[in-house]
Amino acid sequence: xxxNDKIAWLQQNALDSYIKARAKxxxxxxxxxxxxxxxxxxxxxxxxxxxxxxxxxIKTKIVDQLGYxxxxxx
Ligand SMILES: [Zn+2]
Numbered sequence: 001x002x003x004n005d006k007i008a009w010l011q012q013n014a015l016d017s018y019i020k021a022r023a024k025x026x027x028x029x030x031x032x033x034x035x036x037x038x039x040x041x042x043x044x045x046x047x048x049x050x051x052x053x054x055x056x057x058i059k060t061k062i063v064d065q066l067g068y069x070x071x072x073x074x
Contacts, residue, residue, distance in 0.1 A: 003056075006063050006070055014069050018062065025061035029054065 001009070010018040029048075037043040039053045048054040 001070070003059050003063055006067065007059050009070055010062065010066055014066065017066055017069065021062045021065040022058065024065070025058045028061065029057055 007018075010021075030043075033043040033048070033054070035043060037048055037051055037054055038057060039051055041047055041051070043054075
């Protein structure tokens with residue numbers, strides 16, 4: 001499974017946990033990027049919600065948190 005597959009699986013099968021993990025990941029990443037995004041641009045809410053790098057970090061964190069829920073054989 002790719003990271004995007006895992007995110008899709010979590011959205012379909014563990015939406016409640018996914019929403020909580022996403023909120024936690026966003027909070028942690030906002031603390032890491034008070035001024036600038038990982039890509040070097042100003043970290044406005046509009047930017048980070050569209051930034052591929054930022055969204056990718058969020059996905060990584062969610063999968064790290066919830067990976068144990070995903071069946072290993074897929
Ligand atoms: Zn960015």
